[in-house]
Amino acid sequence: MNTDSPSCLVQKLSHYVALDEHSLDSISRLERDERDFSKNDEIYQGGDENTYLYVVKRGWLYSYADMKDGRRQITEIHHPGDIVGFPDIAFDQRTSVLRAAEDVRLCPFPKKDLDEVFSQAPQLAALLFALSVRNQVILTDFLRAVGRMSARERIAYLLLDLRSRLRIANKSMTTTFRLPLNQTEISDVLGLTNVYVSRSFAALEKDGMIRRSNGHVEILEEEKLAKICDFVDRHVGLDTSWFPPSNG
Amino acid sequence: MNTDSPSCLVQKLSHYVALDEHSLDSISRLERDERDFSKNDEIYQGGDENTYLYVVKRGWLYSYADMKDGRRQITEIHHPGDIVGFPDIAFDQRTSVLRAAEDVRLCPFPKKDLDEVFSQAPQLAALLFALSVRNQVILTDFLRAVGRMSARERIAYLLLDLRSRLRIANKSMTTTFRLPLNQTEISDVLGLTNVYVSRSFAALEKDGMIRRSNGHVEILEEEKLAKICDFVDRHVGLDTSWFPPSNG
DNA sequence: CGGAACCTTGACGCGTCTCAAATCCAGTGG
DNA sequence: CCACTGGATTTGAGACGCGTCAAGGTTCCG
Known part of the structure; x- marks a missing residue:
């Protein structure tokens, strides 16, 4: 129950x-x-x-x-x-x-x-x-990421996408979120290898775009990240104008 | 009209x-x-x-x-x-x-x-x-192709997928079909460059897997092609068992 | 304290990209 | 029927991003 x-x-x-x-x-x-x-x-x-x-x-x-x-x-x-x-x-x-x-x-x-x-x-x-x-x-946006972006850009994309999704359910979310996936899993999301995920993650961190600590990620430079991967948030709105009239 | x-x-x-x-x-x-x-x-x-x-x-x-x-x-x-x-x-x-x-x-x-x-x-x-x-x-199958397959494999995948789709509408279709896309377009489907599409296409042809002539493709070795890209035809069946009762 | 899972780092190889030139081809006009 | 044209394809040479393999570190937990 x-x-x-x-x-x-x-x-x-x-x-x-x-x-x-x-x-x-x-x-x-x-x-x-x-x-x-x-x-x-x-x-x-x-x-x-x-x-x-x-x-x-x-x-x-x-x-x-x-x-x-x-x-x-x-x-x-x-x-x-x-x-x-x-x-x-x-x-x-x-x-x-x-x-x-x-x-x-x-x-x-x-x-x-x-x-x-x-x-x-x-x-x-x-x-x-x-x-x-x-x-x-x-999924289509993801396909574009995997098909056309560099490793850094793909990771940026994934992080921004996850953040947008999590924010729907938890409006109080700040720029930090928990990421319970290891780097091998992330590499299988993005079509990379675990080794290169490690390197690219480290590069983003070194550039001050993000920060990592024990399973959490913090977005430091949201705008720069969004720019390098042409990020568009698909999660916020939904056009319901064509729905049938509600009969409750 | x-x-x-x-x-x-x-x-x-x-x-x-x-x-x-x-x-x-x-x-x-x-x-x-x-x-x-x-x-x-x-x-x-x-x-x-x-x-x-x-x-x-x-x-x-x-x-x-x-x-x-x-x-x-x-x-x-x-x-x-x-x-x-x-x-x-x-x-x-x-x-x-x-x-x-x-x-x-x-x-x-x-x-x-x-x-x-x-x-x-x-x-x-x-x-x-x-x-x-x-x-x-x-689309998910495609993501796997773009994320995890080599150029040759991706082209094999695309060709088999197109053939399956076209066969739904045209049951009399044989192993040859028209492909009205140029190699730049194909490269943008598969996350490659037009140059490498050309090379990989030529390689598949040289190996006797396919044949090309004026905008048409012929599948010569369907099973080999299917094997190198783990192809599964998603277009044939559809489970309609959960549909609401038809009230015509 | 030991072990397992995970992450990081280095060296090297390869698949694909880039750039550029050559060739092919279909369509057009003379 | 043939030169001309622009788009598409092919080919070559060289560069580079990412993969591969392997070793070493770190963190966490029993």
Whole structure:
């Protein structure tokens, strides 16, 4: 049972639109169950049957895909309030692996529950749709980073993007945040090696753009960082003008 | 007016699910208008107001994002039957530029028309949702290619991906297809330079994996190509089991 | 105090980029 | 039917960013 403080999913979704009654009903149904996983647990694997999605209640996770020879690409980082698994709902098998970057708590819910969302809660359906396609834009920005930026620029991009995302859920956040990913994981996000992540991180720090200490990062020169990677914050706003009228 | 043969959007969507009456109604409303554009026309720019989406009737287009210093990343290639612009519906401004790779015909429709889809045609809403999140998986595969593969492997990946996509709309397709993109464009898709695309293309051809002639590509060794880039075809199937019951 | 995981540093190699020139090719006009 | 043209592709030479491999340091925890 969900005994936590007000659901962080509701909190995140309410950031964008006033949820009507049908939407709130549907959400609470998605958060009935809870399950804990430990750091480095793999919640599912590519090829697994694909019947559940997960709301993240606590902790960071990431999705990755790897090649037979071991090369790995992390394709998404998941934070509390995120729904994990949407990209796979179009398939009956998993297309990626979900792994806990630290100890986490998840709310699994069956994918089949979505039919009710579409037929009973069109507002929520539209919102989930909007967030899902927005993710595509964010992924697209990342593709540009990986395809066209130097190592330094990619790290700058990642840090600014993480900060923007975390700020949605935690408005009081300052310029410092916790980064529970090791450099090998970061390198797999950015298409680099752990060694070069280390060097580039050190270079950014030496230039006074950032500061690091025990798992935390501080953004010192936000504007300079944003400039070297053409950063645009995609997380703040959402155009809801085309949503169906709310019928709560 | 749409005087063409049966809409290729209907054709593509029907590939995945039997469309009910509400869905067909909604689709025909999306295809009321037609407009032609010439090769290299930019249909919209990043930052433009964002009120229309487009159904592609004829020709290839692509979306790209560029950095201030001119580096460019093509983020999606659009074919007939595709709907262009979904990723942007969450924003009120364009996040990318849409350019015609050759002469094209589009059906623009207002984004606002989608509210009716969500409230009146839940089946179509679910289908569009599914296709949209599937795109995210496809983009994710691409990210892995750009982040973790060599130039040869990336080209192999692109060719196989294009072939799979084109085969959906044209089932009679053989191993040869038309590729109306120049090598600079291909390099901007794959995060390479035009020079290195030329070299890698030539290498694949020399190894007997492909053959090229006047704007066409032939896949000679499909299995070898698939092996070097761990290719998985994401375009064939779609899990529709979670869709709301059709009420046509 | 010992060990494991992680980060840092150095030396070297390689894949891709850069720049530039040459060649090919389709379309155009004479 | 052929010269002309501009875009696209190919080819070469040299430079450089990042990868690879390996050793050494650091931090944390039992």
